[in-house]
Amino acid sequence: MFQTYFIKKDKEKILLGLKKRNFNKISIIDKIFFLDEKRKKLQSHLNKILEKENIISNQIGKILNSDLKNQFEIDFLKEKKLYLKKDKIIISDQLKKIIQKLKDNLDQIPNIPDEKVKKKSNDIIFQEKKYTSILDLEKPLPHWELSKKFNLFNLSLGTKICGSGFSVYMGKCAKLQRSLIQYFLDQNIKASYEEYVLPYLINENSAYSTGHIPEKKGQMYFIEKDNFYLIPTGEVPIMNFYRDKIFSYSDLPIRATTYTSCFRREAGSYGTKVRGLNRLHQFDKVEIIQIASSENSYDSFEEMILHVKNIIQSLKLPFRILRISGIDLGFSSAITYDFEVYSIAQKKWLEVSSVSNCTDFQSNRLKIRYKNKGKIKLCHTLNGSALALPRIIAVLLENNQTNTHINIPKVLIPYTGFDKIK
RNA sequence: GGAGAGAUGGCCGAGAGGUUUAAGGCGCACGUCUGGAAAGCGUGUACACAAAAGUGUGUCAAGGGUUCGAAUCCCUUUCUCUCCGCCA
Numbered sequence: 277m278f279q280t281y282f283i284k285k286d287k288e289k290i291l292l293g294l295k296k297r298n299f300n301k302i303s304i305i306d307k308i309f310f311l312d313e314k315r316k317k318l319q320s321h322l323n324k325i326l327e328k329e330n331i332i333s334n335q336i337g338k339i340l341n342s343d344l345k346n347q348f349e350i351d352f353l354k355e356k357k358l359y360l361k362k363d364k365i366i367i368s369d370q371l372k373k374i375i376q377k378l379k380d381n382l383d384q385i386p387n388i389p390d391e392k393v394k395k396k397s398n399d400i401i402f403q404e405k406k407y408t409s410i411l412d413l414e415k416p417l418p419h420w421e422l423s424k425k426f427n428l429f430n431l432s433l434g435t436k437i438c439g440s441g442f443s444v445y446m447g448k449c450a451k452l453q454r455s456l457i458q459y460f461l462d463q464n465i466k467a468s469y470e471e472y473v474l475p476y477l478i479n480e481n482s483a484y485s486t487g488h489i490p491e492k493k494g495q496m497y498f499i500e501k502d503n504f505y506l507i508p509t510g511e512v513p514i515m516n517f518y519r520d521k522i523f524s525y526s527d528l529p530i531r532a533t534t535y536t537s538c539f540r541r542e543a544g545s546y547g548t549k550v551r552g553l554n555r556l557h558q559f560d561k562v563e564i565i566q567i568a569s570s571e572n573s574y575d576s577f578e579e580m581i582l583h584v585k586n587i588i589q590s591l592k593l594p595f596r597i598l599r600i601s602g603i604d605l606g607f608s609s610a611i612t613y614d615f616e617v618y619s620i621a622q623k624k625w626l627e628v629s630s631v632s633n634c635t636d637f638q639s640n641r642l643k644i645r646y647k648n649k650g651k652i653k654l655c656h657t658l659n660g661s662a663l664a665l666p667r668i669i670a671v672l673l674e675n676n677q678t679n680t681h682i683n684i685p686k687v688l689i690p691y692t693g694f695d696k697i698k
Numbered sequence: 699g700g701a702g703a704g705a706u707g708g709c710c711g712a713g714a715g716g717u718u719u720a721a722g723g724c725g726c727a728c729g730u731c732u733g734g735a736a737a738g739c740g741u742g743u744a745c746a747c748a749a750a751a752g753u754g755u756g757u758c759a760a761g762g763g764u765u766c767g768a769a770u771c772c773c774u775u776u777c778u779c780u781c782c783g784c785c786a
Contacts, residue, residue: 315747316749319747319748320747320748320749320755322755323747323748323754323755324755326754326756327754327755330754330755330767332766333716333718333766333767334717335766336716336766336767337766338716338717338718340716350766351766353766355766361766522745652745
C-alpha cells in the first residue's frame with residue numbers, strides 16, 4: 277500500500293507503472309485525491325472541536341478548584357459543551373467512513389514496477405547451459421516414474437491421509453529433503469542470514485501486512501474457529517516478526533532466513549502442472565529476506581540474486597533467471613527475478629525461487645522504518661526462496677538418474693550420508 | 699479449561715477523576731570539563747494526523763461506555779504472570 281503523499285508526488289510515474297501491469301482502474305487515483313482532501317478537512321474540523329472541548333473542561337476544572345465555585349458559570353459551560361458533542365459525533369463518524377473508503381481504494385493499487393521491468397516479456401537475464409545434457413539415457417523418467425521404481429514418495433498415501441496435493445516422502449527421499457533443508461540453511465547462515473523458527477499459523481493482521489489479504493485471500497487455508505490462516509510462505513511470519521520496528525540506519529540491512537512448510541489452496545490448477553511434486557498444497561521451503569534502507573535495497577537485491585544463483589550452481593542443475601513482466605508481477609513487488617531449473621525428463625522449466633524487491637510498498641503496511649539523522653523513513657523489504665524443496669527434489673532425481681540408480685550431488689553427500697539411491 | 703494478579707515511553711517505574719505539561723531513574727545523542735577518557739554538570743530525547751509557522755489533535759494493551767473532564771471508574775476483547783487441571 278502506498279502513502280497518499282507519494283501518489284500525489286509521483287502521479288505520472290504511477291500511472292505509467294500501472295499501465296505496465298494492465299491495471300485499468302485508473303480513476304481510483306483521482307478518487308484517492310478527492311477522499312484525501314475531504315479527510316484533511318474533516319480532520320482539521322474535528323481537531324478544532326476537540327480543542328474547544330478541552331478548553332471548556334479545563335475551565336470547569338479551574339472553577340471547581342478555586343474558592344469561588346460559581347455554579348451558574350459551570351452550568352453555562354456544560355451546556356456549551358453539549359452542542360460541541362453533537363457536532364463531534366457527526367464529524368468523527370464522517371471521518372471514520374472517509375478513512376475506510378480511502379484505505380479500501382489505496383489497498384487496490386499494486387506496487388509500481390521498476391523501470392527495467394517490461395510489460396509483457398519475461399526476459400531471460402541469465403542461463404546456465406552446463407549440465408543440460410549429462411544424461412545419456414534415451415528416455416529419462418519423470419520423477420513420478422522414478423518414485424515407483426525406487427520407492428521415493430507417495431501421493432496417494434498423502435491423499436489417503438489428507439487429500440490430493442499432499443505427498444508422503446519415504447526413506448532416502450525423506451532424508452534427501454531433510455538434507456537439502458539443512459544444506460540451504462547452512463548456506464544462508466554462512467551468508468549472514470539469521471535463522472528463525474516461526475509459527476505456521478498467522479492472524480489477519482499479519483496476512484494483511486504482507487499483502488496476502490485482501491489480494492490473495494483465496495489462496496490461503498483458513499481456520500475459522502480461531503481466525504488463523506496457514507502460511508502460504510515463510511515470508512509472512514518472518515516479515516511480521518519485524519512489524520512496527522524502527523531500525524537505526526547502521527542496523528541495516530537485516531538478513532534473516534527461515535525454514536517452513538507452506539500451504540496453498542492452488543484453486544484452479546490442473547493438468548501436468550500439478551503432476552507429481554510439481555505443485556502441492558503443502559510443500560517445504562527455505563526463505564530468505566532482507567530489510568534495507570531505500571538507498572541500498574537494490575544492492576540487497578543483487579546480493580540475494582547472487583546468493584540463490586550460487587546455491588543452484590552448487591547443485592549442478594541447469595537453470596535460468598527471468599525478469600518477470602509487469603503483467604505477471606506480484607501485487608507487492610516492484611521487481612521479481614524467477615529462478616527456474618530445467619527438468620531433462622519433463623523437458624520443462626520449473627520455478628524454484630522467486631526473489632523480489634517490494635521497495636517501501638510492503639513496509640508501509642508493516643510499518644517497518646529506519647531512522648537516519650533524525651529522519652524516519654520506510655524501509656525496503658525483499659524476499660526470496662533459497663530454495664523451494666519439492667521441485668528441486670524432482671529435478672535432482674530426474675537429472676541425476678541412470679538405469680540403475682540416482683546420484684546424489686557431491687555437496688549433499690555429507691548431509692545425506694549416501695551417494696546414491698538404488 | 700478453572701481461579702487470581704497484571705499490561706504506563708527504547709528500558710525500569712510513579713501516578714488511583716481536575717494546577718492544559720505522564721514524576722523520577724536508566725539508556726541514548728549533543729554540549730561542557732580533560733592531554734585523552736570516566737565521573738560531574740547542562741541540554742535534548744516516542745509516534746501518527748493537520749498546518750507556512752507558533753502550534754493543535756490523538757495515542758498509558760485494543761475497542762466501547764460513564765463524566766463537563768479518564769492512564770485513573772465500568773464493560774468487552776487480547777496478551778503476560780502465578781496456582782490448579784490436561785499434556786509432547
